[in-house]
Amino acid sequence: METINYWGILYLLVLIIPTLIINIYLNIKLNGKTIISIFRMILQLSIVGLYLQYIFDLNNHFLNIAYLLIMMIVASFSVTHSSNLKRKKIIVPIFISMVIPTFIILIYFNKLVINLNNILDARYIITIGGMLLGNVLSGDIIGLTRFYTGISDYKHSINYDLALGATRFQALKPQLKEALSASINPTVASMATIGLVSLPGMMTGQILGGSLPIEAIMYQIAIMIAIYVTRYISILSAIALSINSMLDKKDQLAHE
């Protein structure tokens, strides 16, 4: 595979200049943000590249797991921030809902699907784990926001159901259905149209790296199903584990 060096990147950066000029001409005030974003991307990915190389070389099981756990901690903070929920209440349920499904599916995947000798091999668990985690992250944000906004919006009919004799679970079932569907739908939709227009990023990378298309597609199919399952289990458990902290003994959304 041909490699790209920083000079190659410079060729591309040059192409950005016309867009900056047009922005100025049209008075679109995005140049600062764009330049900073590109600079951040180069910096962040360069750092990632450096330490990933280091981690892959060491290939120490504990380090690999620790790396994933750190990613999950960061992801948990990201979910609580983006879903606008009280961090103290739900950060632990969210963290658990990330760690357990991801690690289980990851080990399952590495052992039974790829049949790796070293199931905690850095090259595999950090990349595949990262993909699972990224999807779990967005799935949890969508699902949790939808669930708790739903409870707030439908307070009257939920309370009515509670008055009519529903248990908490029975009264909230409509909201659970909404949240789960919303969370899982992007993945399902993506699976339906994958490959029709463009190749997914992972396949592109693999093929560029020298894999045969047939090898790449098997990975893609496998990873999509793994993502679907992990995302599903994660949002379900995130809701189940967070509900008792978010609702008070009277089944009302606890206010602060």
Add this chain to the structure above:
Amino acid sequence: MIDFKNINLSFEDKTIFHDFQLHIDEGEKVLITGRSGVGKSVLLRLLLGFETPDLGDIFIHGQSIYAVSFYETRQQFAYVNQDVSIRFGKVEDVLLDIAKFSGNRFNGQIDSEIAEYFEFDLTLLQKKTESLSGGERQRLGIILAIMLNRPIFLLDEVTSALDEHLKQKTVSYFANSKHTVIAISHDSVWFDNPQFRKVAL
């Protein structure tokens, strides 16, 4: 059998209840009156646990409702709120869902005599709850509350969308019921009924 003791409740600097006391006997018919916003609905919501007093306690048969689960307490009440906030969906299906709520001895079918009394056309069972008219919703809410067969009725403005003769029939039904009834209404039809003890907030 129901005792409100020293209830104090304020919302955003506005005092709704200050050292409020109320005793209601089993089987009694009580009409809560007062101007809009004075807190009539809150009284019912306190019983159901949808509001919490800042101070005070509520007892049913001598036991504080804060000492047991609200799931248990709510089984005592058949509640109809002002908007009849019933779930979305086909009426027939929603009734079956409600029948599945634990602890309900209701099987999802509306008694045809009761439907007839309240002039509720059973073809409405096929309509979606969202598309029921105000009057139809209220009658559905009332009939549902009756079908649940619970000891205490909590009725919040349940006749506001009904015509005069149905209002009469409704008041008459609850006035003659064996159950305890706590009703809120602006309607003079309720006020004029001698079987209801009036409590002004």
